[in-house]
Amino acid sequence: MATVKTFKINDEDVSGREDETILQIARENDIFIPTLCNMEGLSSVGSCRLCLVEVKGWTKLATACVTKIQEGMEVYTDSERLREYRRMIVELLFSEGNHICAVCVSNGRCELQDMAQILGMNHLVVPYRRPNLKIDASHERFINDQNRCILCTRCVRVCDEIEGAHTWDVMGRGIEATVITDLNEPWGASQSCTTCGKCVQVCPTGALFEKGKSVAEMSKKREFLPYLTSMRGNGKAK
């Protein structure tokens, strides 16, 4: 039986099971911590770094989505330093790809766009990279536009952990990293893809979307995920 831990978030007393993360307890207590890679029903990877929080006495910042709670810890989710870091992370995401909201299928329904607004990112101080990335429209139902990918890897995780197909994975390193289908083959030629569309629904931006959608028309349905996770009893997903 899991032990209950009591600690503080933003000077308020909170408690949770020892196997829970700071992010989970914050959400239970309606305390907002921004994140783009985390998604309820999927495993946590701590890759977007937006959920960084300060813990009293710790020299390093902690990623709230993968850091387990500890008795007596004092967590701070909001400070000028955190706001600055988070804004910079979102800025770098915008500068890295080609995020042209005005003509994007997910305009108005995009988690990256929402995050920029929440964090007050209204311009870039770093130059745009403007990479020349190809669009994979070979799939009969879906399109993969890498220009809008932020490498959250939700597609990789949902495909592996929930659908069990593991069509998606990450190829390359650093700035060259990219999500691929099968062994970097066209999505339409994938032998493993079941065309279930879960990857499209969990994608936070307009990187994965349904064919035939025009600008601002792509709304994503995610209610299925916690249900499917519990039905599968998937140990990996937390």
Add this chain to the structure above:
Amino acid sequence: MKTIVIDPVTRIEGHSKITLHLNDDGEVENAYFHVTQFRGFEKLSEGRPFYEMPSLMARICGICPVSHLIASAKACDALLAVQIPHAGSKLRRIMNLAQVIQSHALSFFYLSSPDLLLGMDADPSQRNIYGVAKARPDLARGGIRLRQFGQQVIELLGGKRIHPGWIVPGGVSEPLTAEKRDEILKGLPEAMDIAQRTLAWFKFILPRYQEEIRAFANFPTLFMGTVNEEGAMKLYDGKVRVVDANRQIVHPGFEASQYADYIGEAVEDFTYLKSPYYKPAGYPDGIYRVGPLARMMVADRISTHHAQAEFEEFHKMDEWQLQSSFHMHYARLIEIMYCIERIEESLRDPDILNPRVRAFAEPNSLEGVGMSEAPRGTLIHHYKIDENGLITWANLIIATGHNNLAMNRGVLQVAQHFVKGNALQEGMLNRVEAVIRAYDPCLSCSTHAVGQMPLKIELHAPDGQILDTVAR
């Protein structure tokens, strides 16, 4: 050889300059209209899914995004190769009419009425929409209200005034509600009243501008515009008819998909704007004009009551008068009237509330052309896609482009008539700009100045020495 440079040309939409080349006697020998900006939309759309094209292409223009939405969506309809539901095309048509109203109101009241009301030689500090508001508040207010009406119709239909995403391949994304229909209907009587009053005033002041009418791009050219099978003026769909300067039919009407057989595009090294020409007549003899005046010239009639009466009166003018691009203003006001009447007709059709407004399909054709009449003239979008629906090639012919040859010739004519290089006066140069304004060119379609932009004209001697300067 001396050169006068008007840079930038003001009260137009976009960036351009004019150079006037004088001979040793100070007479204008040649004139060029330079479009100094480059956009690259045809190139940047390559590789994009064609479903994005209407909204992507609408970004060409902040004044007439609806025109691009429509021509682009029609090109995409051709890629889908489907028949779009009737209510869908009727709703698109209403938005196009509203677009023409607001754009014509912008051109006439905001950009050109200062010249017409206050005079070509008026003090430049007063020769703007604020000057008009001071001299004739009713005229300025009417113009602002008319533009607002057009924009409100666009907003009611598409959710926002600029770049609505409502027009999509296959139709429109949302049907019309009875409440919105009634809201639009409520605004029509006031809009009609403003249109009628303004047209009456314009006809009253016309005699003052006989010299301008004679010299403002008044030369024979071909005219191109869209008509239906019966020869009535059309803005949304129809065939493109070509007539000569005497309104004799040169081509009875070609389909959008045939445009490349009839329109060639020449490139000149002094401007980024291509110079389209009527292919059968060759270059540059195939010079033609599009837009409000051209539509009056190609059509046999207008299908609505009030506009038809004005159309008949318009054609009572002498033949030499009809050649003048100055009358684009006149034609614009008649078209505003037509659009208001046509919106009412369309809204009274019970089928307009039909919830079936969009056809869904996968691409069934790898090439598609869409065409419609934008406020400034015939607009053509032509796309090719690969098997996956990604754009491989795009070609656009924007209304202002069609008029490029005529604008250049118009600048030369008006400059030769009014500019005497040995004694520069601001009013002379304003007339050179005003001939361009008559075409209401949409050069970038994203910027437009209200007479406050600094305009500097320099007269250079052959050795580069500045002989004279006129500054605003």
